[in-house]
Amino acid sequence: MEDIRSLEDLLDLQVIDSDLDRLFERRAGLPELEAYRVAHEELSGIEQQLSEMTERLREIYLASDKSDGELKIEEDKAHREEQRLYAGGLSARDSEYLRAEVEMLRRQISQREDQSLALMEEEEQLDAARAEREKERDAVAAEKGRIEEVVAASWQQIDDEVARLEVRKAEVVRLIDTDLIELYEQIRSSQEGVGIARLGEGVCGGCHLTLSAAEQVQAVKTFPPRCIHCRRILAPQ
Numbered sequence: 001m002e003d004i005r006s007l008e009d010l011l012d013l014q015v016i017d018s019d020l021d022r023l024f025e026r027r028a029g030l031p032e033l034e035a036y037r038v039a040h041e042e043l044s045g046i047e048q049q050l051s052e053m054t055e056r057l058r059e060i061y062l063a064s065d066k067s068d069g070e071l072k073i074e075e076d077k078a079h080r081e082e083q084r085l086y087a088g089g090l091s092a093r094d095s096e097y098l099r100a101e102v103e104m105l106r107r108q109i110s111q112r113e114d115q116s117l118a119l120m121e122e123e124e125q126l127d128a129a130r131a132e133r134e135k136e137r138d139a140v141a142a143e144k145g146r147i148e149e150v151v152a153a154s155w156q157q158i159d160d161e162v163a164r165l166e167v168r169k170a171e172v173v174r175l176i177d178t179d180l181i182e183l184y185e186q187i188r189s190s191q192e193g194v195g196i197a198r199l200g201e202g203v204c205g206g207c208h209l210t211l212s213a214a215e216q217v218q219a220v221k222t223f224p225p226r227c228i229h230c231r232r233i234l235a236p237q
């Protein structure tokens with residue numbers, strides 16, 4: 001009788017363990033976790049792009065500063081040379097030489113102005129693109145935060161249920177012989193989490209195969225009774 005009682009307790013333990021297994025599976029397989037992963041990757045990608053845009057803008061600022069500085073030097077020089085030219089008193093040769101130099105400077109200045117303009121245009125476009133990307137970043141970050149809250153709430157719910165079951169499990173485990181629990185755990189680990197099953201009307205509740213009358217008699221002769229097909233522990237009805 002004592003043996004039969006402990007098999008009934010072991011069946012109770014199996015119910016609790018199966019519930020726990022389902023909870024752990026649910027915890028690891030929440031559909032929001034995939035959505036979280038997608039949002040996380042998207043956010044990382046956007047942040048990478050933003051940092052590249054910021055770096056390019058920094059390069060543009062530096063290039064603009066440099067170009068503006070050089071433009072100022074060239075304009076000052078052109079201005080000085082022009083004044084020398086207008087003041088007169090130069091030989092025809094010097095005057096020709098100076099005129100050629102002023103023309104060259106004016107060409108350089110014109111090219112540099114084009115370059116500055118191109119940099120300004122690029123800066124404007126990049127600024128606008130970055131602002132757009134920042135809006136996307138904020139939206140994805142908000143979505144990620146929302147998913148995080150949903151996951152945390154689901155996990156909390158699951159963890160509360162797990163804690164409740166662990167208390168009941170500890171109560172049941174106390175009633176069962178440790179050797180029997182060890183055997184049960186061993187079978188559970190190789191038989192999809194099911195270590196003990198009910199033997200009802202000659203059918204093993206674990207593998208759902210039938211045991212003949214002779215096989216049933218043979219099975220219950222030993223303790224604990226085991227299914228001849230799947231080797232799970234059997235609790236006779």
Ligand SMILES: [Zn+2]
Pocket residue numbers: 204205206207208209227228229230231232
């Ligand atoms: Zn079986």
